[in-house]
Amino acid sequence: MRKILIVDDAVSMRQMVSFTLKQGGYAVIEAEHGQDALNKLQGNPVDLVITDLNMPVMDGITLIQNVRKMPSMKSKPILMLTTEGLASKKEQGKAAGATGWIVKPFDPDKLLQTLAKVLP
């Protein structure tokens, strides 16, 4: 079963994304901010990361930059899932190494379709 890390400071969002992914047959790990995510990725690589942008302790862009430094996560897909839709922010995400950008609210079916596309 493929494993996905969800990073969001809002417990409700984590719950909804987790629910959708579990319905799609994925195993899920949750983290409440970037640093929490990095800690959970140590020695425990995942197949894909879905992260919010604005979070306490460590934001999504910084998280991506750090994740890309991890050899086991270098080529794994990372999706941003955020209320932010500004083109400049998307550019930042892309430059940091994000694979895609999804603006909240997400559609469960579309999210699963997107995962199927980006997962090798």
Add this chain to the structure above:
Amino acid sequence: MNWIFQHRPKIASVSLPQSMVELVPEKGPDVEAELAQYLPHFSRMSEQLKQTSKQIEDSVVEVCGSFQGIALRAKEAVARTAGFLSQAGDGNSDSRSFETLLDECSRTLVKILSVTEEAGEISQRAIERIRQMDQATQSISGAIEQLEQIADGNKILALNARIEAARAGEHGAGFAVVAMEVISQTERSQKVNAQVSELILSLRALAGSTLEDLQRMNERDHLRVEQCRSEADESLKNLQAAHDEMKRVLTGMTEEGASLSQEIGAAVRGLQFQDRTSQRIAHVVEDLETLRTRLTTRFGSESDTSDHAPNHGFSDYTMHEERAVAGIGEAESGAGDVELF
């Protein structure tokens, strides 16, 4: 406490309406004093907004949790139904589909009927053979009658020989002995013929009753086989119809489950309003906090003015949480409490 109220703004920058701060002193000391009186309200308003946002989030988490339970059960029901419908026996497994069982049952019944029919055919052949045996014994009876007639002829012939031997006198004495012996042998032969005739009659009677039994049994079995075949066909038809109906219902359940799953997906999308609402409230709270800080810097601390703060709007509060934030202390019931008067 949700982090967003304590840390960074979710929006990039907060632009405080300058007119609210910088233009106030120009309006004179009365306006300044009145504004200062409202300073304590800022933190209360912020707190009200924070708590409201938290309550929305808690509710959404609870609703989403319930949806998860519903969706999980629906998914399991769909999986069980689909499994039941598609289950196929491979001969090595104990699990067999209903169609396979029905087919096996049908084949077994056909086999039983076939074996019974075969027994009937064997019985029919036995009846034919007994009839042939009866005809053979009838022929034997005819042959015995002929032997009887021959014996009678021999006896007459032996009597005539005795008469002729008597006429011959002394020279015919030996011939008379032979004639007597012929008569004696003929009589013995007649006795044996009579015994054989009796045996043949007994045999024919036995064959006759066996034949009748076999014919009765054969007719009865034939009727039973036909009846069993008809009943088995009817039962199999009923079973097939029941299975088709069950399959139709289960297919409907599968479709309902899939539909429910889609509807829950739509609900999940709808529930995400909370995340956006939460962020927008956080931004308003941040604006209020900034405004309060700047006003406090300008006009003095909240404690200097809190005693004189007007209570406009407090009377409109209807919930315990609102009044608690406003610092209105009065005994009251909590959510879910029931009191009968």
